Amino acid sequence: xxxxxxxxxxxxxxxxxxxxxxxxxxxxxxxxxxxxxxxxxxxxxxxxxxxxxxxxxxxxxxxxxxxxxxxxxxxxxxxxxxxxxxxxxxxxxxxxxxxxxxxxxxxxxxxxxxxxxxxxxxxxxxxxxxxxxxxxxxxxxxxxxxxxxxxxxxxxxxxxxxxxxxxxxxxxxxxxxxxxxxxxxxxxxxxxxxxxxxxxxxxxxxxxxxxxxxxxxxxxxxxxxxxxxxxxxxxxxxxxxxxxxxxxxxxxxxxxxxxxxxxxxxxxxxxxxxxxxxxxxxxxxxxxxxxxxxxxxxxxxxxxxxxxxxxxxx
Numbered sequence: 001x002x003x004x005x006x007x008x009x010x011x012x013x014x015x016x017x018x019x020x021x022x023x024x025x026x027x028x029x030x031x032x033x034x035x036x037x038x039x040x041x042x043x044x045x046x047x048x049x050x051x052x053x054x055x056x057x058x059x060x061x062x063x064x065x066x067x068x069x070x071x072x073x074x075x076x077x078x079x080x081x082x083x084x085x086x087x088x089x090x091x092x093x094x095x096x097x098x099x100x101x102x103x104x105x106x107x108x109x110x111x112x113x114x115x116x117x118x119x120x121x122x123x124x125x126x127x128x129x130x131x132x133x134x135x136x137x138x139x140x141x142x143x144x145x146x147x148x149x150x151x152x153x154x155x156x157x158x159x160x161x162x163x164x165x166x167x168x169x170x171x172x173x174x175x176x177x178x179x180x181x182x183x184x185x186x187x188x189x190x191x192x193x194x195x196x197x198x199x200x201x202x203x204x205x206x207x208x209x210x211x212x213x214x215x216x217x218x219x220x221x222x223x224x225x226x227x228x229x230x231x232x233x234x235x236x237x238x239x240x241x242x243x244x245x246x247x248x249x250x251x252x253x254x255x256x257x258x259x260x261x262x263x264x265x266x267x268x269x270x271x272x273x274x275x276x277x278x279x280x281x282x283x284x285x286x287x288x289x290x291x292x293x294x295x296x297x298x299x300x301x302x303x304x305x306x307x308x309x310x311x312x313x314x
Contacts, residue, residue: 001033040134043133044129045138046157048160049143049144050162051163055164056229060190060237063226063234076132076137080143080144112124157261157264159254160241160245160248161184162237167189167192167197181207189226191228205223208220208221208223222244
């Protein structure tokens with residue numbers, strides 16, 4: 001394990017890939033891995049990209065990789081794909097769309113399956129981000145599955161959230177209903193060479209301005225037009241991202257977001273551990289007895305749950 005961690009720190013792709021595989025597989029050595037990586041984390045700028053299917057998230061991600069590489073940055077990419085509810089498999093096709101970066105030693109692309117996890121991300125994504133951070137990548141791009149109204153979780157996982165939209169993909173009301181207006185720090189209208197791009201930008205500005213109660217100095221989300229397939233407007237997106245990063249650092253918002261992210265990780269790990277303990281006693285007579293008492297009306301589910309928690313705490 002120390003050799004594996006040292007290899008990842010030196011930027012060896014195979015070592016980085018192996019560590020992320022340990023994360024995905026919930027390896028018994030995962031605690032050892034995270035403990036070894038912890039002193040080397042906290043440096044990467046994490047950018048989340050989200051939006052409805054078909055807006056060009058993979059193409060935009062690839063274009064952003066190119067822009068950051070031109071700036072001399074090392075870039076890690078986590079591309080999350082949905083798992084089939086029938087076969088359990090996932091296509092993991094983003095590497096095909098980002099094939100131009102496959103031979104670049106300054107880029108590491110990893111596809112991950114959601115494995116049924118809601119919210120647009122794989123459950124292992126936060127730990128995978130830590131691996132890429134510790135491996136010395138300057139920027140980590142996290143691309144969600146594009147499931148629409150359930151992928152707002154990306155806001156809790158990224159320093160900056162980019163929401164991609166495209167002309168003809170629905171009106172501003174739909175965007176508001178999906179909850180993505182609240183999570184976006186930077187909005188990108190991709191495929192801006194299509195009819196209706198300017199109308200989409202105007203609509204976005206209008207929706208973002210409705211009920212706006214920002215104080216002077218608060219961040220006002222940028223709206224940028226791009227044609228990612230040609231690379232048009234991508235440098236402007238990077239400029240908007242860097243402006244948001246500078247604003248967060250100046251206001252202390254970046255540290256707050258990262259602290260919230262760490263708290264979310266801790267809570268998730270703790271809840272998972274509790275679920276495993278509950279699973280261990282599922283066949284236990286205590287749980288069976290509590291279930292029978294709830295069924296007969298002798299107690300209520302909340303009181304039964306409190307009793308179960310007390311039993312687990314012993």
